[in-house]
Amino acid sequence: MLDSTLKTQLKAYLEKVTQPIELVATLDNSDVSRDMRALLDDIVSLSNQITLTISTDATLRAPSFSINRLHKEQGEVGIRFAGIPMGHEFTSLVLALLQTGGHPPKVDTAVIEQIVQLDGDYQFETYISLTCQNCPEVVQSLNLMAVLNPRIRSVVIDGALFQEEVEQRQVMAVPTIFLNGKVFDQGRLSIEEILAKLDSGLEKRTAEKLDASASYDVLVVGGGPAGAAAAIYSARKGIRTGVVGERFGGQVLDTMSIENFISVTETEGPKFAAALEQHVKTYDVDIINLQRAEKLIPASAANPLTEIKLASGATLKAKTVIIATGARWREINVPGEREYRNHGVAYCPHCDGPLFKGKRVAVIGGGNSGVEAAIDLAGLVSHVTLLEFGAELRADEVLQRKLRSLTNVTVHTSAQTTEVKGDGKKVNGIDFKDLTSGELKHVELEGVFVQIGLVPNTEWLKGTLELSRHGEIIVDARGQTSLPGVFAAGDVTTVPFKQIVIAVGEGAKAALSAFDHLIRS
Structure with a gap:
């Protein structure tokens, strides 16, 4: 599963493991399970502190694996990866192994103390995509909390792999975090932000x-x-x-x-x-x-x-x-945009694109960021509709040539987005006005990616300086x-x-x- 270079790097990291670790895998007959088993076998071969056990528990997600201390008297560790943590999440896997194996985390002692003192049982489930650059910080934060506090559990779920689950729980953006079965938050969060949401008195003490x-x-x-x-x-x-x-x-x-x-x-x-x-x-x-x-x-x-x-x-x-x-990110400020944010309306195609695999999406914006987003998404989704307000695209010509070569992309210029449509739970379409003909048009789709530039964070300064x-x-x-x-x-x-x-x-x-x-x- 791992190439020789990655094995060499991982072996060097795993030399820092000082306490025995047990990997417990729940597998099925899929190709992903075979790849997961190969990954786990590679890990075990690189450290004499790590062992692998195969579980037959049918109640657990398959394929998945947990990371725990072999000697339970050292405290339970509730970390599970449902999916293969490669891509952006490979670092999350390495850190989980090191921290479970006794390597000290690089966080402030005050943060560690806060985690240890949390009272209650916390079951976190985090839906991620392997291409999301915002997900690892959330994953690594929750995993560390699970290492330090035995009453905390962290399950990391590859949304692209567990599509039925994603559909059932209406996950339309990553990372999406569930706590004890209910939505806890969405988007990038630091460990301090997570603790602030769990510790209601923290804000007052900090102030x-x-x-x-x-x-x-x-x-x-x-x-x-x-x-x-x-x-x-x-x-x-x-x-x-x-x-x-x-x-x-x-x-x-x-x-x-x-x-x-x-x-x-x-x-x-x-x-x-x-x-x-x-x-x-x-x-x-x-x-x-x-x-x-x-x-x-x-x-x-x-x-x-x-x-x-x-x-x-x-x-x-x-x-x-x-x-x-x-x-x-600048908003389009039309009905439906805020109502369906993280429920079909997104601003990061790299993060949320994999959740729309095989679906229809729109990209709003014909500059470099919009055209780049359309090109990236075209490799994942069934169809991309690009809407540009101006009479022509503003992206670099090299990007426009690439865009024009794609058969599953439709471009509308002189197109004014008027409303994001939905069924009350998620996006199901978008309305726009053809500024040339004046005709109102509707496109049925499942996702809208807004890429129309930036707005400065100065609302709090109005009336104070120029x-x-x-x-x-x-x-x-x-x-x-x-x-x-x-x-x-x-x-x-x-x-x-x-x-x-x-x-x-x-x-x-x-x-x-x-x-x-x-x-x-």
Whole structure:
């Protein structure tokens, strides 16, 4: 199952296993079961600490396998993979083996303590796709929780393999997490976010702690590439620096492939985001995660500090502020879009595409992202309908040529999407207007992928500092906004060309400008 290179790499990892592990497989007569057995045999052959047992329990999903400690007195471990964890989930498999086998996890001791102290029985079932770059963080978080707390169970289910189950439970996006049989959440979640949802008193305790914290010389709002660069450059000046944001990495976490960050030939968004965070953590920077900024209160003669009010109720204060809140997927804002989000309406074709295998979908948007999405989906689904508002596609010609070569793609230009249709539970069609003829048209389908660009995250700043007509923060060549001591960087600003490498440079520049402001004032 594994090639020689992968076996060599895995063998090196498995040398870190110090406690005996038992793999228990539930198999059937399918080809997938044969491949799973081959994978498990490979794993067993690479470590004398790992054994394999075949289960005949007909109540369990097949094919699937569990990972547990051989010596049960060390505590139960409730991890099960229903499907073959390759692709993006191979790392999840390796970590599950290492952590079950006694290798210490790389998480804060406070997080470990929180997991251990969780009271109650938690049965998590997570539906994933092997091409989803957002799924591994959820899988790895829940698996770690299962390793640390014997009352927690984590089952990882390949949605493409268990299609009937996906249909029955109305899973239309990945990752989708069920807790004790009910939908718990959808989309990317960090271990801290999962714990926050389980621990109802955490937000209040965190807000109280933040309120009591000292003021910062530089407070960066946003943890994407621009925010990370700003934090690093600020910390290197030896000044008190903090980063506050909803999730470290920002929109990079939703990026499939990065091939144009200079000196890095190719990487994936989540890996890049993790590297950003690790780099920031090498400096004396307060990282304040899971906090959304709701209001900026400018400094004044009475109060020389700028204040950032958070949704949790806490307030952070700083001598200078760098806003790097980035952007998010733009919505089409038609009836049915929000009602059927994660129930047929999706924004990440790489993540959710496999759930629509053999079905009919639409892609809205004729730029590079829209055409790339249509090309990717055409290899999975039965038919793709691409809708572009303009009179012609805006994607690069090389992409358009590829698109035109596909027989299961229909392109409609001058097409205004008017409504996403559904049966109350999931999408079953889309309506659009032909802007040339004025005719209203309907297409029956099961999924809609929206790919029409980005909108800056600046709603919380309206009326506080100067924004462009597109809602972007207006900045000068130094990253200075219309408020003294408040700077901005990255996709949230008027700086053209929304690229990671540009955001990083702008973040560094904003930090240097903020430091210059501090020493001059």
